[in-house]
Amino acid sequence: xxxxxxxxxxxxxxxxxxTRTGTTYTPRFDIVETDEELILYxxxxxxxxxxxxxxxxxxxLIVHGKVEPRHQDHExxxxxxxxxxxxxxxxxxxxxxxxxITAELKNGVLHVHLPKSEAVKxxxxxxxxx
Amino acid sequence: MWTTRWxxxxxxxxxxxxxxxxxxxxxxFDRYGFADGGRRPAPAYPALNLWQDADNLYLEAELxxxxxxxxxxxxxxxxxxxxxxxxxxxxxxxxxxxxxERGYGSFTRxxxxxxxxxxxxxxxxxxHGVLCVTLPRREGAKxxxxxxxxx
Numbered sequence: 001x002x003x004x005x006x007x008x009x010x011x012x013x014x015x016x017x018x019t020r021t022g023t024t025y026t027p028r029f030d031i032v033e034t035d036e037e038l039i040l041y042x043x044x045x046x047x048x049x050x051x052x053x054x055x056x057x058x059x060x061l062i063v064h065g066k067v068e069p070r071h072q073d074h075e076x077x078x079x080x081x082x083x084x085x086x087x088x089x090x091x092x093x094x095x096x097x098x099x100x101i102t103a104e105l106k107n108g109v110l111h112v113h114l115p116k117s118e119a120v121k122x123x124x125x126x127x128x129x130x
Numbered sequence: 131m132w133t134t135r136w137x138x139x140x141x142x143x144x145x146x147x148x149x150x151x152x153x154x155x156x157x158x159f160d161r162y163g164f165a166d167g168g169r170r171p172a173p174a175y176p177a178l179n180l181w182q183d184a185d186n187l188y189l190e191a192e193l194x195x196x197x198x199x200x201x202x203x204x205x206x207x208x209x210x211x212x213x214x215x216x217x218x219x220x221x222x223x224x225x226x227x228x229x230x231e232r233g234y235g236s237f238t239r240x241x242x243x244x245x246x247x248x249x250x251x252x253x254x255x256x257x258h259g260v261l262c263v264t265l266p267r268r269e270g271a272k273x274x275x276x277x278x279x280x281x
Contacts, residue, residue, distance in 0.1 A: 028231035032222045041220055043232055045192035045259035070260070074181035074188055077244065081177040081192060108194035108259015 023084035027063070027110075035122050038094060038114040044086050045108035046070070054103045054112060056096075062089040063110065095120045175237045176213070180244075184273060187243060187265040193217070194259035201256075203263060205249040211263075212240040245271040 030041040040061070044052065047065035055062050065086040096114040103112045176191040193201070195217055202214040219234040247265040254263045 029229060030220070030227070030232050031229040032220070032225040032227050034222065034225040039220075039222065039225070041232065043192075043194040043259070045194040048258055070190070070262075071179075071181040071188055074183050076180075077182050077187070078178075078180040080174075081179060083179075105258075107196060107256075108192070 023082055024087050025082070025084050026088055027065070027086040029088065029090075033094075035116075037116055038092070038096065040090070040110070040112040040114070042086075042088070042110040042112075043108065044105070044110050046083065047086065047105065047108065047110075049105045052105055052110065054110070056092075056098050056101055056114075059092050060089050061092055061112065061114070063087070063112075065110075174239055175233070176239065178239070178241065182245075182267075184267075186267060187245060187247060189243075189263040189265060191261045192259060193256075193261050196256075196259070196261075198254065198256040198261075201254075201261065203252070203254055205247060205252050205265070208246040208249070208268065209243040210240065211243055211265075212238065213261075214238045247271075 027042045027044050029043075032039045032041075042063060044063075044065045046067045048068070051066040051068070053062075053064040053066075063086065067083060067085050070083060092114065094114075095117045097117045100115045101113065103110060105111075176193055179190045181188040181190070189211065191213065193215065196215060200215050200217075202212075204212045204214070206212075214237070216236040217234050243265065246268040248268050251266045252263060254261060256262075
């Protein structure tokens with residue numbers, strides 16, 4: 001497998017153990033790799049920054065977003081999607097620098113930057129003329 | 131397709147009739163793309179949820195990564211609503227994509243609301259990637275409580 005980050009949850013519904021009732025969804029992610037870092041973009045609509053937990057432990061990146069229920073005092077008429085928490089975890093196979101991982105959440109999109117450790121960054125070898 | 135196999139008791143005719151029917155069905159389903167499961171029409175985007183109370187309809191869509199200013203919401207004819215927008219792909223120079231699950235591009239979706247609404251008083255808010263449009267129900271469309279008199 002050539003992917004640097006491996007997806008662990010393959011089903012629509014996440015299988016993480018839950019402490020809250022309700023459905024937990026697997027959010028969609030894009031993963032891009034540059035020479036310096038891995039960048040993950042995830043769609044987490046409805047998650048407020050204070051309800052998002054992103055952690056990196058044992059080479060795993062774990063994303064857990066809690067979604068506050070909406071329209072609870074309104075009468076449901078019609079629905080095409082469910083509302084619930086988000087959970088996803090990734091096994092990071094590439095060596096990253098855990099101290100410099102950054103994450104931001106904007107308009108429901110999570111951006112995670114995983115900088116590569118110096119040892120695995122591609123290096124240009126200077127060729128000296130003789 | 132003709133079956134040339136000999137069948138006793140005249141069963142041949144029934145079988146070829148069945149075959150013909152089946153191939154007719156296959157052709158029909160194939161034309162609309164359901165036979166192989168591969169060419170179903172794409173689900174409408176964005177997905178919508180609708181709630182109501184006595185005064186308003188509440189239409190909600192999950193549009194992560196967008197801004198309210200990127201969206202065009204139009205209410206016309208009392209009960210027609212259209213939602214238009216475009217989601218840009220992240221710009222990454224010189225990167226290798228390992229996974230792409232999120233979708234990008236332009237979208238338009240038009241729906242007929244179940245009730246007439248007051249187009250002048252429609253309000254939209256966008257928070258954490260979720261759009262909520264509050265559509266006030268027109269006076270005549272509001273539920274009215276009918277007094278039931280006891281004799």
